[in-house]
Amino acid sequence: MARDLIGCLLVVDHPDGRAALRLVETEAYRGALDPGSHGYRGPRPRNQSMFGPPGRLYVYLSYGVHFCANVVCGPEGVSEAVLLRAGEPVAGVDAIRARRGIESDRLLASGPGRLTQALGITREHDGASLLRGGSMWCARDELTQRFQETGISQTKRIGLGAGRGDELPWRFVVAGHPFASRTR
């Protein structure tokens, strides 16, 4: 699923206009099977939405500072999710730039915290549905298939400590894409 989301559009209708990113970097987190997942040790107040039905957002506060957004993928009770790590702005760039408060194009949504800030996603969007009828959704367009075929690299996930599944190749990124996050 994390791979399938590469090249998809993430669209958010915000009061100040619609913005969209083309996803270029994601990571898979596999719940109870994955010591790197927030769902590994079962439901908690913070991660409730991970255990809910699929097609919703799980948004959490990272390091007490930045929000990170996941798409919940597993059936109810199974906390599988895909962390959205980076995207290229394709619509609403002015609104995105205003929210980010920077000039550089490349840094607008290249990193999980930057991506949520770019789209105006906060903890209030935790549990929000990406299915029909909501104010945010995922979509494919004519370019999505190209991105899927252009070359998707698979690497270790970023920022995990040793023994937390840090060797697993569950990060997906469009090879060499300038809007991907830095690999540190």
Next chain:
DNA sequence: CAGAAGATCTGC
């Protein structure tokens, strides 16, 4: 119950 670490980013 206190301390530490964590799916990060910015500015010094």
Next chain:
DNA sequence: CAGATCTTCTGC
């Protein structure tokens, strides 16, 4: 490279 500062886990 330190700091910001929320949530969860571990050890005493």
